[in-house]
Amino acid sequence: MTTEQLTTQALEARIDVAALGEQLLGRWADIRKQARALSGSEAVRGIPGLSMDEHRERVLSQLHDLVDAKAVHRAFPKRLGGEDNHGGSIASFEELVTADPSLQIKAGVQWGLFGSAVLHLGTEEHQDKWLPGIMNMEIPGAFAMTEIGHGSDVASIGTTATYDPDTQEFSINTPFKAAWKEYLGNAGLHGKAAVVFAQLITAGVNHGVHAFYVDIRDGNGFLPGVGGEDDGLKGGLNGIDNGRLHFTDVRIARTNLLNRYGDVAIDGTYSSPIHSPGRRFFTMLGTLVQGRVSLDGAATSASKIALQIAVTYGNQRRQFNATSDTVEETLMDYQRHQRRLLIRLARTYAASFAHEELLEKFDGVFSGATDTDADRQDLETLAAALKSLSTWDALDTLQEAREACGGAGFIGENRLTALRADLDVYVTFEGDNNVLLQLVGKRLLTDYGQEFRQFNAGVMARYVVKQAENVALHRTGLRSVAQFVADTGDERKSANFFKETANQRALLTDRIKTMVAQIADEMRGVDPKDRAAGAAVFNENQNALIAAARAHGELLRWEAFTTALEKTTDAGTRTVLTWLRDVYALCLIEENLGWYLMNGRLSMQRARTLPGYINILLARLRPHAQDLVDAFGYGPEHLRAAIIADDRESKRQDEAQEYYRRLRASADTPVDEKVLIAREKAAKKAAQQGSKKKK
Amino acid sequence: MTTEQLTTQALEARIDVAALGEQLLGRWADIRKQARALSGSEAVRGIPGLSMDEHRERVLSQLHDLVDAKAVHRAFPKRLGGEDNHGGSIASFEELVTADPSLQIKAGVQWGLFGSAVLHLGTEEHQDKWLPGIMNMEIPGAFAMTEIGHGSDVASIGTTATYDPDTQEFSINTPFKAAWKEYLGNAGLHGKAAVVFAQLITAGVNHGVHAFYVDIRDGNGFLPGVGGEDDGLKGGLNGIDNGRLHFTDVRIARTNLLNRYGDVAIDGTYSSPIHSPGRRFFTMLGTLVQGRVSLDGAATSASKIALQIAVTYGNQRRQFNATSDTVEETLMDYQRHQRRLLIRLARTYAASFAHEELLEKFDGVFSGATDTDADRQDLETLAAALKSLSTWDALDTLQEAREACGGAGFIGENRLTALRADLDVYVTFEGDNNVLLQLVGKRLLTDYGQEFRQFNAGVMARYVVKQAENVALHRTGLRSVAQFVADTGDERKSANFFKETANQRALLTDRIKTMVAQIADEMRGVDPKDRAAGAAVFNENQNALIAAARAHGELLRWEAFTTALEKTTDAGTRTVLTWLRDVYALCLIEENLGWYLMNGRLSMQRARTLPGYINILLARLRPHAQDLVDAFGYGPEHLRAAIIADDRESKRQDEAQEYYRRLRASADTPVDEKVLIAREKAAKKAAQQGSKKKK
Structure with a gap:
C-alpha cells in the first residue's frame, strides 16, 4: 500500500473527539472535570523554580485551598461532612497531578494515608475525634509506616508499642537506628500527629504490626520523646516536607490504638476479630490499597500530559528537507517519531481504560457493593499489577516526550523534566514495583492450580464487576500450537491474523499461562519442609515470575481496551481505536517475539511480517494523532508548556x-x-x- | 548446578582489582588520576541544593580554579602554553563529570567548543589573538551554532554574515525569530564573545555555514546590535547560564571570519581549499567531533558511579527473610537484583573499553598520526554510534541504580537523581541520538556495497589504530544458518555454543549485515531521480536503519571488550571478565531473540536455553560484583552518596x-x-x- 492510499484510508475514519473524551473521563466524569478546573487554577498549580522552602510553604497553603474548595472530603463519612464516595474521591485526587505532583502527594499523605488509616483502621470513636481536624487541615499528619531498615517488608519493622496496664498506656519506642521512621511526608516540618505502625506487645506477646495515633508536635516543635530529621532535598516532590521520626518512651492512651482489627483491654488482654496474625496483617494493609489505585491513575494522567505536549509539538515542528527544498518535513511524519510516540499513545490508552476498571473495582469493594474476601484479593492484585506498569510507563513516556522535543524538552518552561523528576519516586513508593509484581506473580501461582488452568475465561473478567456480558467473548480460546507454526507468511493473511481480537487474546493469554506453568513445575519438585531449597528455587525463578506478572498486567490492560472498544459507539472513533488497540497488542507480541517463536506459538514467516504490519498501523494512525491526544482533554492550563503555547x-x-x-x-x-x-x-x-x- | 557449586566455582577465580583498575584507566591513566584528584577536591565538586544563581556563580568561579590547576590547557598548542595532547585533554575533561556535570559542560563550552572552534577553524593568527584569553578565562565565550528553528539540521540555520567590501566588514543578522541562537552555554550571563555560525554571503553568493568570532558583551552588557534572553531553569545542569542570542547588523572585521576552510578577500572574493560546499561543511563540523567523544566517556563514567553506589549498597542492604528467621537476604543475592545491576555492569565495562578505543582513534586523527579522510570518517561514525549508546545507557543505569536503592535512591544526599537530571540532556545535545544513529546507519549503507559485505573482517578492526594483530581472530566467520537451526537443545552444548567468542561474533555481525542488506534491497528499487519516492522508502526503513546502527554500536563495544580480554594478563581477572563479556553478548542476543529465531539464526531449542544460561552466569559473577565496581576506582570523594558512606x-x-x-x-x-x-x-x-x- 502506498503512503497516499494509507492516508486516504486513514482519513475515511474520523474521531469524535468530544465523545471519546467523555468515554476516557469514565464513570466519575463530572468529578474529574471539577478537579481539572481546580487543578488548572492559578492558586493550585505549581510555580516552577521555587526554592524547597518556598515550595513547601506554597503546597502547605494549597492544602488549605483544597479544603476550602471541598475537594478532599469525598471519601469520608457523610456524618462528618464527607460523601462516602470512594471511587469519586480517587478520581478527583488523581487529577491533582496536573497541578503539581507535590501538591497531589502531600494531599495523598494527609487524606489518603494519614486520614484513611484513621478511617479504615479506627472505630467510629476515633473517626469522630480526629477526622474533622484531619479533613480541615487543623491536624496535618504523617503516615509512619516505613522505616530506614524496612520498606518493602513492613511486617519486620522494629518500632514497638508496649502496653503498660499500670498506666493504661502504650509506650512507643524506636529500639535502634534502622527502626527510625523514614521518608514520611509531613514529618519534616508540618505534621502535628502521626499514625505510627509498630509491633503491638502486651502481656508478653508480640501481636504484630498495628497502627497507633500519636501526637508528635505542638507549636514549639517535637513533643517529649519524639525526635526526627528533615530528609532535605529530594530528586523531586520538593514541595513535600519528608522526614524521619523516632520515639523514646512516648506514652499514648490505650485508646489511641486504631483498634478495628485488634484491641487491647484495660488489663492488657489482646483480642481481634481475625484469628490468624498473617491474615490480620494483610487485612489491615489492604485497607490502604487506594494509594496504589490512585498512583495508577495519576501516572497515567502524567503520561497523557507528556503525549499531548510531544504530539502537538511533533505536529508543528519541522526539520530536514527530505522531499522538497522549500518545505521541511513535519516530525510526526517520520516513521521513527511515530514509533516513539504513537506506541506510547496506544499504551496510555490501554492504561487509561484499565485504570477505569480498577477504579470501579475499588469503588465496589470500598462502598461495600461487592466486598468479599475474593474481591479484596482481586483488587490487591489488580492494583499491584497496574500501578507497577503505569508508573514505570509514565517515566518512560515523559522521557521519550522530552527527547522528542529535543533541547526544548530540557528547558524548565516546557514542563516535562520537572514532571518526570516528581514522578520518579512513584515507581518505588506505595510498594516497590519489583516487589509488587512478585505479589502478582505469587497470586498467579496460587491461581494456577485453580481456574487459571481453564484459560478460556478471560483474566480481566474475573476481576471486573460486571463480567457476565463478556463471557461469550472469551470462549474463543486458543488455537493450537501446531496451527501457528504451520501458518504461511502471506502478508495480507498475517495482517488479518494479527488483527483478530481472538488471536491477540490467545497469544497474550497463552504466554502467561505457559510461563506460570513452567515456574510452577520448577517449584513442584521441592520438599515443602526444606525452606532453604524452596527459597533457592523461588529465587532462580524470580525474574521469570516478574516477567509473567508484567505480562499479566499487560493482558489486563489489553482486555480493558478491548472492552472499551465495544462501548465505543461512533464508528469512526471505533475504527481508529481498534488500530490503536492492535498496535498495543502487536507491540507486546513484538517485544516478546523471541518467546513466541522459541515456544512455537508463531511461525517464522508470520513473525517476519509483524514489524512491517505495525509500521502500517502507525502510518494509518498518524493523521489521527492530534485527535487522540486532544481527547485526553487537558487544556493549556494543565499542559503549561511554552513550547506549544499559542502555536508559537x-x-x-x-x-x-x-x-x-x-x-x-x-x-x-x-x-x-x-x-x-x-x-x-x-x-x-x-x-x-x-x-x-x-x- | 547448585548454588553452592556455582559459588565454589565462582570463588576459584579472583579479580586483581588494582590491575583491572589500571587497565580501565587506559592509555591516559596518569592524566585521569590527576583529573580525579582534582574532581574530588572540595573546591571543584558540586554542592547539592544551590539555587540556580548560586550554582552558576560557583561554577563560573570553578572554571577559574580549573585554569589555575592547569587542567584545561592540554589540547591547545604548545606555543601558547598547551600540550598538543588531544586524547589526554579529553580523558581529563571526562573525569570532571564526577565533580559536577554543570562544571564539566561549562568547561566543555568554554574550551571544548568555543576554544576548539578558534583552534580548529581559525588560523594561527586567530589562535594567537584569542586563545590565550580563552585559555585563561579572560574571555568566556559561547558556541553559537544551534538555533530555535534548527538544531539537528545545522546546514539550514538562518543567521547570515554578509560581507560589505566598502567597510571590509561582515554584517551579522538574525532574519527571523526561528534563527535566534538557542541553548548556548555562557550566553545567558557570562559570555563576552561567541563563535557564531552563519550563512556566509559575499558578492551575491551564499557559501554556506561558516564560523565567525563575535564580541557580544562588555562590562555594561550586550554590545550594540546584540540581544538575547536567559534560558532560565532547566531539567538539570543549572550551574550553566544557557541562553539565546540574536543579532541586528552586528559589524565585525573581515578577519573575524575563522577562515581555515573558507576565506573572503578584501574585494569580497570567496576562496576555499575544499571545492565542494558539502564536503567543506562536514569538514568544518568534523573538527568538533570531540564533543561527542568526550560525552561518550563522561556518560560511561556516570554509569560507573551509579553502579558503584548501587552494587555497594546492594551488598549491604538486606530485606525479607527467605531462608532464615534471624538473617535477612542480601539484595545482591536476589536473581532480580543481579539481572538489574550486573547486566548493566557488563554493558558499562563494554562501553568503557570501547570508549578507550574511540579515544585512541580520536588522538590518532587530531595528533595527525593517522589523519586521512577515511580516518576522520571512521572517527565520526564511531563517535556517533558510541555517544548515542552510552548517553542513553547512563540514564537507564542511573535510574535503575536509583530504584535499586529504593526510597533512599530518591533522596538528594544519595546523588543519583541529580546526576540523572544533569545527564538527561546528553542524549540530545552534541547530536540528537536518533539523528546520530541515522548517520551511522547511512554509513553502514554506504559501506554495504564495499567491504562490509565481506564480514569476516571485524567491524571494529576497521576503526582501531592497530588492527593487524586482530585479523587472525576475525577470520572465524559465520556458521551457516542451517547449522544453527539443526542444533540440538542440550543445555551444556548450548552453553558451550553461546560462550564461544567466534559464535558470539558471528551472531552479532550477521544480524547487522542482514539488516543492512535488507534495507539496501528495499532502497535499490527506487528511481534515484524521484526524490519523494526515495524519501518515502528511506522513511519506511527509518526504524530498521536505526536498529541496525544501534546493533553496530553494540558490536563495536563487544569487539572492544573482547580485545580487552586478550590484554588482561591475570588469569583470575580474565576468567571473570570473560563471564562478564559473555553476559554482555548473550543479553544482546536475548534482547533480539525474535530476530535470531525468525531469521533462522538460532534454533528454538537453543534459544530456550539462553535465559537460563544468562542467569547462571549472573550467579557466577555475583561474588565478584563488588570487585568489579571497585575496579572503577572512584573513591568516596567522587561517589558522595550518604547511603554507602562509612558502611552505615x-x-x-x-x-x-x-x-x-x-x-x-x-x-x-x-x-x-x-x-x-x-x-x-x-x-x-x-x-x-x-x-x-x-x-
Whole structure:
C-alpha cells in the first residue's frame, strides 16, 4: 500500500473527539472535570523554580485551598461532612497531578494515608475525634509506616508499642537506628500527629504490626520523646516536607490504638476479630490499597500530559528537507517519531481504560457493593499489577516526550523534566514495583492450580464487576500450537491474523499461562519442609515470575481496551481505536517475539511480517494523532508548556517561510554556491559537447 | 548446578582489582588520576541544593580554579602554553563529570567548543589573538551554532554574515525569530564573545555555514546590535547560564571570519581549499567531533558511579527473610537484583573499553598520526554510534541504580537523581541520538556495497589504530544458518555454543549485515531521480536503519571488550571478565531473540536455553560484583552518596541484629503471637491424641 492510499484510508475514519473524551473521563466524569478546573487554577498549580522552602510553604497553603474548595472530603463519612464516595474521591485526587505532583502527594499523605488509616483502621470513636481536624487541615499528619531498615517488608519493622496496664498506656519506642521512621511526608516540618505502625506487645506477646495515633508536635516543635530529621532535598516532590521520626518512651492512651482489627483491654488482654496474625496483617494493609489505585491513575494522567505536549509539538515542528527544498518535513511524519510516540499513545490508552476498571473495582469493594474476601484479593492484585506498569510507563513516556522535543524538552518552561523528576519516586513508593509484581506473580501461582488452568475465561473478567456480558467473548480460546507454526507468511493473511481480537487474546493469554506453568513445575519438585531449597528455587525463578506478572498486567490492560472498544459507539472513533488497540497488542507480541517463536506459538514467516504490519498501523494512525491526544482533554492550563503555547512553533516557521519566500521573489537574493557549482558543471558539459560537435 | 557449586566455582577465580583498575584507566591513566584528584577536591565538586544563581556563580568561579590547576590547557598548542595532547585533554575533561556535570559542560563550552572552534577553524593568527584569553578565562565565550528553528539540521540555520567590501566588514543578522541562537552555554550571563555560525554571503553568493568570532558583551552588557534572553531553569545542569542570542547588523572585521576552510578577500572574493560546499561543511563540523567523544566517556563514567553506589549498597542492604528467621537476604543475592545491576555492569565495562578505543582513534586523527579522510570518517561514525549508546545507557543505569536503592535512591544526599537530571540532556545535545544513529546507519549503507559485505573482517578492526594483530581472530566467520537451526537443545552444548567468542561474533555481525542488506534491497528499487519516492522508502526503513546502527554500536563495544580480554594478563581477572563479556553478548542476543529465531539464526531449542544460561552466569559473577565496581576506582570523594558512606547501612543492620540477639537471649522477650498459635495447635493436637488413646 502506498503512503497516499494509507492516508486516504486513514482519513475515511474520523474521531469524535468530544465523545471519546467523555468515554476516557469514565464513570466519575463530572468529578474529574471539577478537579481539572481546580487543578488548572492559578492558586493550585505549581510555580516552577521555587526554592524547597518556598515550595513547601506554597503546597502547605494549597492544602488549605483544597479544603476550602471541598475537594478532599469525598471519601469520608457523610456524618462528618464527607460523601462516602470512594471511587469519586480517587478520581478527583488523581487529577491533582496536573497541578503539581507535590501538591497531589502531600494531599495523598494527609487524606489518603494519614486520614484513611484513621478511617479504615479506627472505630467510629476515633473517626469522630480526629477526622474533622484531619479533613480541615487543623491536624496535618504523617503516615509512619516505613522505616530506614524496612520498606518493602513492613511486617519486620522494629518500632514497638508496649502496653503498660499500670498506666493504661502504650509506650512507643524506636529500639535502634534502622527502626527510625523514614521518608514520611509531613514529618519534616508540618505534621502535628502521626499514625505510627509498630509491633503491638502486651502481656508478653508480640501481636504484630498495628497502627497507633500519636501526637508528635505542638507549636514549639517535637513533643517529649519524639525526635526526627528533615530528609532535605529530594530528586523531586520538593514541595513535600519528608522526614524521619523516632520515639523514646512516648506514652499514648490505650485508646489511641486504631483498634478495628485488634484491641487491647484495660488489663492488657489482646483480642481481634481475625484469628490468624498473617491474615490480620494483610487485612489491615489492604485497607490502604487506594494509594496504589490512585498512583495508577495519576501516572497515567502524567503520561497523557507528556503525549499531548510531544504530539502537538511533533505536529508543528519541522526539520530536514527530505522531499522538497522549500518545505521541511513535519516530525510526526517520520516513521521513527511515530514509533516513539504513537506506541506510547496506544499504551496510555490501554492504561487509561484499565485504570477505569480498577477504579470501579475499588469503588465496589470500598462502598461495600461487592466486598468479599475474593474481591479484596482481586483488587490487591489488580492494583499491584497496574500501578507497577503505569508508573514505570509514565517515566518512560515523559522521557521519550522530552527527547522528542529535543533541547526544548530540557528547558524548565516546557514542563516535562520537572514532571518526570516528581514522578520518579512513584515507581518505588506505595510498594516497590519489583516487589509488587512478585505479589502478582505469587497470586498467579496460587491461581494456577485453580481456574487459571481453564484459560478460556478471560483474566480481566474475573476481576471486573460486571463480567457476565463478556463471557461469550472469551470462549474463543486458543488455537493450537501446531496451527501457528504451520501458518504461511502471506502478508495480507498475517495482517488479518494479527488483527483478530481472538488471536491477540490467545497469544497474550497463552504466554502467561505457559510461563506460570513452567515456574510452577520448577517449584513442584521441592520438599515443602526444606525452606532453604524452596527459597533457592523461588529465587532462580524470580525474574521469570516478574516477567509473567508484567505480562499479566499487560493482558489486563489489553482486555480493558478491548472492552472499551465495544462501548465505543461512533464508528469512526471505533475504527481508529481498534488500530490503536492492535498496535498495543502487536507491540507486546513484538517485544516478546523471541518467546513466541522459541515456544512455537508463531511461525517464522508470520513473525517476519509483524514489524512491517505495525509500521502500517502507525502510518494509518498518524493523521489521527492530534485527535487522540486532544481527547485526553487537558487544556493549556494543565499542559503549561511554552513550547506549544499559542502555536508559537508554527508561527515561527510561518515567519521563516515567509522570509525565504520573499527572498526568492527578490532580485538581489544571494545564490547558493551549490547552485552555482551545478550551473558551472552544466555549462562546462555544454561547452565540451559544443566543442565535440565542432570537431 | 547448585548454588553452592556455582559459588565454589565462582570463588576459584579472583579479580586483581588494582590491575583491572589500571587497565580501565587506559592509555591516559596518569592524566585521569590527576583529573580525579582534582574532581574530588572540595573546591571543584558540586554542592547539592544551590539555587540556580548560586550554582552558576560557583561554577563560573570553578572554571577559574580549573585554569589555575592547569587542567584545561592540554589540547591547545604548545606555543601558547598547551600540550598538543588531544586524547589526554579529553580523558581529563571526562573525569570532571564526577565533580559536577554543570562544571564539566561549562568547561566543555568554554574550551571544548568555543576554544576548539578558534583552534580548529581559525588560523594561527586567530589562535594567537584569542586563545590565550580563552585559555585563561579572560574571555568566556559561547558556541553559537544551534538555533530555535534548527538544531539537528545545522546546514539550514538562518543567521547570515554578509560581507560589505566598502567597510571590509561582515554584517551579522538574525532574519527571523526561528534563527535566534538557542541553548548556548555562557550566553545567558557570562559570555563576552561567541563563535557564531552563519550563512556566509559575499558578492551575491551564499557559501554556506561558516564560523565567525563575535564580541557580544562588555562590562555594561550586550554590545550594540546584540540581544538575547536567559534560558532560565532547566531539567538539570543549572550551574550553566544557557541562553539565546540574536543579532541586528552586528559589524565585525573581515578577519573575524575563522577562515581555515573558507576565506573572503578584501574585494569580497570567496576562496576555499575544499571545492565542494558539502564536503567543506562536514569538514568544518568534523573538527568538533570531540564533543561527542568526550560525552561518550563522561556518560560511561556516570554509569560507573551509579553502579558503584548501587552494587555497594546492594551488598549491604538486606530485606525479607527467605531462608532464615534471624538473617535477612542480601539484595545482591536476589536473581532480580543481579539481572538489574550486573547486566548493566557488563554493558558499562563494554562501553568503557570501547570508549578507550574511540579515544585512541580520536588522538590518532587530531595528533595527525593517522589523519586521512577515511580516518576522520571512521572517527565520526564511531563517535556517533558510541555517544548515542552510552548517553542513553547512563540514564537507564542511573535510574535503575536509583530504584535499586529504593526510597533512599530518591533522596538528594544519595546523588543519583541529580546526576540523572544533569545527564538527561546528553542524549540530545552534541547530536540528537536518533539523528546520530541515522548517520551511522547511512554509513553502514554506504559501506554495504564495499567491504562490509565481506564480514569476516571485524567491524571494529576497521576503526582501531592497530588492527593487524586482530585479523587472525576475525577470520572465524559465520556458521551457516542451517547449522544453527539443526542444533540440538542440550543445555551444556548450548552453553558451550553461546560462550564461544567466534559464535558470539558471528551472531552479532550477521544480524547487522542482514539488516543492512535488507534495507539496501528495499532502497535499490527506487528511481534515484524521484526524490519523494526515495524519501518515502528511506522513511519506511527509518526504524530498521536505526536498529541496525544501534546493533553496530553494540558490536563495536563487544569487539572492544573482547580485545580487552586478550590484554588482561591475570588469569583470575580474565576468567571473570570473560563471564562478564559473555553476559554482555548473550543479553544482546536475548534482547533480539525474535530476530535470531525468525531469521533462522538460532534454533528454538537453543534459544530456550539462553535465559537460563544468562542467569547462571549472573550467579557466577555475583561474588565478584563488588570487585568489579571497585575496579572503577572512584573513591568516596567522587561517589558522595550518604547511603554507602562509612558502611552505615551495614552498621545499622549490625545494631539491629545485636538488639534482636540480646532480646532472644533475655528472659522477658515478648513471644510472637504466631509462635503461640503454633504451640496451641500442637497442644490441642496432643490433647486430642491423648483423648483418643484414652478412648
